[in-house]
Amino acid sequence: MKRNLLLTTMLGVYLSAGFAQTESFDAAAIQKIRDEGLKNSKVMQTAFYLTDVSGPRLSGSPGLKNAQEWAAGQLKALGLQNVKLEPWGKFGKGWQVDKYYAAMTAPYYHALIASPKAWTPGTNGPVKSEVVLLIADSVAQLDQYKGKLAGKIVIFDSKTLTTATNFNADARRLADSDLVKMENAAPQQAGQRRNFADSPQFREMMKMRTMRQQISAFLTDEKVGCILTLARGNDGTFFTSNGASYAEDAKPVAPELEMSGEDYLRLLRLVKGGIKVQMEVDTKTSFYDQDLNGYNVIGEIPGTDKKLKNEVVMIGAHFDSWHAATGATDNAAGSAVMMEAIRIIKAVGLKPKRTIRIALWSSEEQGLFGSKGYVTEHLGDAKxxxxxxxxxxxxxxxxxxxxxGKIRGVYMQGNPQVKPIFQSWLQPFNDLGAKTLTINNTGGTDHLSFDAVGVPGFQFIQDGIDYGTRTHHSNQDTYDRLIEDDLKQAATIVAAFAYNTAQRADKLPRKELPKAVSDSK
Amino acid sequence: MKRNLLLTTMLGVYLSAGFAQTESFDAAAIQKIRDEGLKNSKVMQTAFYLTDVSGPRLSGSPGLKNAQEWAAGQLKALGLQNVKLEPWGKFGKGWQVDKYYAAMTAPYYHALIASPKAWTPGTNGPVKSEVVLLIADSVAQLDQYKGKLAGKIVIFDSKTLTTATNFNADARRLADSDLVKMENAAPQQAGQRRNFADSPQFREMMKMRTMRQQISAFLTDEKVGCILTLARGNDGTFFTSNGASYAEDAKPVAPELEMSGEDYLRLLRLVKGGIKVQMEVDTKTSFYDQDLNGYNVIGEIPGTDKKLKNEVVMIGAHFDSWHAATGATDNAAGSAVMMEAIRIIKAVGLKPKRTIRIALWSSEEQGLFGSKGYVTEHLGDAKxxxxxxxxxxxxxxxxxxxxxGKIRGVYMQGNPQVKPIFQSWLQPFNDLGAKTLTINNTGGTDHLSFDAVGVPGFQFIQDGIDYGTRTHHSNQDTYDRLIEDDLKQAATIVAAFAYNTAQRADKLPRKELPKAVSDSK
Incomplete structure (x- = not known):
């Protein structure tokens, strides 16, 4: 209660700075948006094209390019202006899987669930070898393997030799208690992230990374046939990542598979149990270096108010994915919701005062590159x-x-001035479960690029569903995992927020600039 | 309460028929069993050999034979007598997968999680084709496809086009409320099973089966390249079955894959969405018809009491599995527990009065054939x-x-006379969660073969864990899904029950014979 009183007092100060205490909005327009979004949704059709039809949308891949071109075509068909694939800078090489086959062939036959790690080469023809366990806690220990690994399939030890049985559900929604906790959370301290970089955990992580790079270099020099890596996940689900750099001048690496827990651990248990294991791997991957640029898909509904049309409301989501599935929840979901939000606004014939711009970023997965590139090009240098x-x-x-997961509210990203505004805008959607505002930041995605240059950037609070347990970067992030009602709700709320922001007398209140530096003007 | 009173009265009658009201047992022996079983267990080593090392143990397969021979060797090493692979009759052909590869190659590349259905032929070389949707609610509708399917990969429609998101945990234990319900359950009515055969559901099932057989015959005649079937399961887990008969004179069928839900439904959504889908399948399977017999592994600890040594206590579990994983929970678990129970009794140096015999059945999955064959050969004809x-x-x-899952009690299989006996025998294990007796029958496994000829046959009540949701006949029924503490507990209790039964003054009380018929004497 004390915190709330304090916050109210703080808000009183901000409120006097220039916006109405009761934030008004065009209720009739919002009702139209709600009707269109909930009763006439096209979000699943869009999601179908982004996932099933387009396939994986790994940064730089032909799959991403095809999907971007399809999305741009859709935005044009909706009547958006200035639709383009806008380069945001140099990304690096594209990559895709052209063939994946791996099986244990002795002591008996078993086909394995795995995938090449992103940006690793294929075996280009079958590699048949015994599976060799490599145990090395230091680089010095690698010496014992010197000259013995050419053409071999290599496996590493693991602390746990079985995957865990699921006594908890994969999917859950935020409980009321979770939401209350978020609402009452204290503002995060600046520098929390920096502190991690000084932590023993971080140093250990960096040590492990260096170690892995040294092992990788050793194995590449030794010309191993294929490296096997234990992926997180269970029951046939595994989570993917990259096994090499996408940089134009990336060092060569050995072929490497990221393997489902049960399959990897079976191989490992056998090898550790003294059973000779034979395997066959046949993978093919392609690299694309003709165009090293990255692109964002941009389009807009031009503003109609003489004074305000040069001001812009942006909505966006990253469009790129990992490679072992179709990136349905990460992030075809967000992309489809944003495209649907734009469609809703067009479909109900609203004429926003400010310009509403959609941006579908690429290379978020490698470091928010698409949004950062856009921000650097258009808004300023965050450094x-x-x-x-x-x-x-x-x-x-x-x-x-x-x-x-559906929208449950908004992360205010440390900006309490937006609280009364968002509270008011969420009101028509309280019945759909969206009502929570938290002062907290959330990280890991593209609103950070805007926040970094002082532009109000927000990520919505969403029900987690099975994002952390099952889909996020996994081989099972497919159209199946999309929940239609949730995406409809989200698109409707995004459309409302975009429209309200476009119609508001003032721009949204801003926080202090991250660092006091000179303006380029 | 009323039911319990009634049951007590009923039991009073049975009790007067010849056994002590308070069932006694050798508490010191049971304590030894408990110590050995819980503190010196070898059950996981046995399970490792049955699963990881042996691989799938499909009826008739070389994998099963190898595992049977290993198990017989183990039993001999334990000092058991009369250890043998005993033929139970003619099974049919063995079968195994020698290669599995399938991928979607257009609109983009995606390797598919699937397996040949048991006893189907392989493609024997790559089959490349468009995926063709076959819609037929009646055999007449097949005509439209005549002459069009040679070499094609065929998919069927599905009522649901996505797999379900898991808002419930895969694994759970029986709650106290579940156990109370089982304890208080009314005896099942005889003839319930027969009634199902008259039900509309059963008629519909049989109609669908006939329809499927007709479609299968049609597709085989048309020489399709491969049939795709939607398997139950999600997230990379899929459940398997047979796609053809194992009979020596089985009709030829087309190659058929049982595919994980997400992969199958992606193909289906694409085809139904008008997107041309190309696939490649390359599978190889082998049939084995040199020895069509089925075998059970049998061994025994001979009884030491002059009068009682010709009487026998049997413990058993089926040893065969499905083919897409290593049948860890179905039923390496039960087999390892039974082998461990025997080991415990030998290890603590007990000398049972009656003979204790272990039987590891085969072809349970095809219809309890191993145990039925044994019963017919040794005990009598159930028909x-x-x-x-x-x-x-x-x-x-x-x-x-x-x-x-660990043992929570016993299904009394409609025999209330065993209640005070089992209650007493469970007492030393109440602290390990085993205390529930239900009058109910449970079906689907090998104790039925004994029950059918009037021999007291019991299946233990077990915690379900993720048997129904994740492992039972699935491609993820692996060593990972075994829970060490549960298997130790189960082996300890089985050892105790076997020993107590061997030492008891009388044999266990029997129910009335299923049908009054003449004895062969």
Whole structure:
């Protein structure tokens, strides 16, 4: 209670700074948006094209390019203006899997669930070998394997030799108690992230990474046939990542598979149990280096108000995915919701005062590159804080990237001034479960790129569903895991937020700039 | 309460028929069993050999034979007598997978999680084809496809186009409320099973089966390249079955894959969405017809009491599995528990009065064939009820086949006379969660073969864990899903029950014979 009183007092100060205490909005327009979004949704059709039809949308891959072109075509068909694939800078090489086959062939036959790690080469023809256990806690220990691994399939030890049985459900929604906790959370301290970099955990992580790189270099030099890596996940689900750099000048690495827990651990238990294991791997991957640039899909509904049309509300989501599934919840979901939000606004014939711009980012998975590149190009440099005039024109950026779960509220990203505004805007959707505002930041996605240059950037609070346990970067992040009602709800709320932001007398209130630096003007 | 009073009264009657109201047992022996079983267990080593090392143990396969020979060797090494692979009759052909590869190759590449259905032929070289949707609610509708399917990969429609998200945990234990319900359950009515055969559900099932057989015959005649079937399961887990008969004279069928839900439904959604889908399948399977017999592994600890040594206590579990994993919970678990129970009795140096015999059945999965064959050979014919003298010598048969879950009690199989006996015998294990007796029958496994000829046959009540949701006949029924503490507990209790039964003054009380027929004497 004390915290709330304090917050109210703080807000009183902010409120006097220039916006109405009771935030008004066009209730009739919002009702139209709600009707269109909930009763006439096209979000699943869009999601179908982004997932099943397009396939994996790994950064730089032909799959991503095809999907981007399809999305741009859709935005044009909706009547958006200035639709384009806008380069955001140099990414690196594209990559895709052209063939995956791996099986244990002795002591008996068993086909294995796995995938090449992103940006690793294929075996280009079958590699047949005994599975060799490599145990090395230090680089010095690698010496014993020197000259013995050429053409071999290599496996590493694991602390746990079985995957866990699931006594908890994969999927859950935020409970009321979770939401109350978020609502009452204390503002996060600046520098929390920096503190991690000084932590023993971080140092251990970096040590392990260096160690892995040294092992990788050793194995590449030794010309191993294939490296097997234990992937997180169970029951046939496994989580993927990259096994090499996408950089144009990346060092060569050995072929490497990321394998489902049960299959990997069976091989490991056998090898550790003294049973000779034979395997066959036949993979093919392709690299694409003709165009090293990364692209974002951009389009807009131009503003109609003489004074305000040069100001912009942005909505966005990253469009790229990992490679072992179709990136349904990460992040076809967010992309489809954003495309649907735009469709809703067009479909109900609203004429926003400010311009509403959609951005479908790429290379979020490698470090928010698409949104960072966009921000650097248009708004300013987050490092030097040299800002461009356009920085002043963006009222807000709204992002969706936490899976298929419906919207439960908004992370205010440390900006308490938006609380009464968002509270008011969420009111028509309280019945759909969206009502929580938390002062907290959330990280890991593209609103951070905007936040970093002082533009209000927000990620919605979403029900987690099975994002953490089952889908996020996994081989099972498929259309099946999308929940239609949740995506409809999210698209409707995003459309409402975008429209309300476009119609508001003022731009959204801003926090202090991250660092006090000179403006480029 | 009323039911309990009634039951007590009923039991009073039975009790007067010849056994002590308070069932006694050798507490010191049971304590030794408990110490050995819980503190010096070898059950996981046995399970490792039955699963990881042996691989799938499909009826008739070389994998099963190897595992049977290993198990017989283990029993001999334990000092058991009369250890043998005993033929139980003619099974049919063996079968195994020698290669599995399947991938979608357009609109993009995606390797598919699936397996040949048991006893189907392989493609024997790559089959490349468009995926063709076959919609036929009646055989007449097949005509439209005549002459169009040669070499094609065929998919069927599905009522649901996505797999379900798991909002419930895969694994759970029986709650106290479940156990109370079982304890208080009314005896099942005889004839319930027969009634199902008259039900509309059963007629519909048989109609569908006939329809499927007709479609299968049609597709085989048309020489399709491969049939795709939607398997139950999700997240990379799929459940398997047979796609053809194992009979020596089985009709030829087309190659057929049982595919994980997400992969199958992606193909189906694409095809139904008008997207051309190309696939490649390359599978190889082998048939084995040199020895069509089925075998059970049998061994025994001979009884030491002059009068009682010709009487027998049997413990058993089926040893065969499905083919897409290593049948860890179905039923390496039960087999390892039974082998461990025997080991415990030998290890603590007990000298049972009656003979204790272990039987590891085969072809349970095809219809309890191993145990039925054994019973017919040794005990009598369950159809004619012509019984053999040996039928009188078996005091009880104890079975374990409901997964990895620990023992929570016993299904009394409609025999209330065993209640005070089992209650007493369970007492030393109440602290390990085993205390529930239900009058109910449970079906689907090998104790039924004994029950059918009037020999007391019991299956233990077990915690379900993830048997129904994740492991039972699935491609994920692996060593990972075994829970060590549960298997230790189960082996300890089985050892105690076997020993107590061997030492008891009388054989266990019997129910009335299923049908009054002449004895073979």
């Amino acid at each position: 030097t804080m040299v800002l461009k005039p356009e920085q002043q024109t963006i009222s807000a950026y709204y992002n969706l990237d936490n899976g298929t | 004619t009820m012509v019984l053999k003298p040996e039928q009188q010598t078996i005091s009880a048969y104890y079975n374990l086949d409901n997964g990895t």
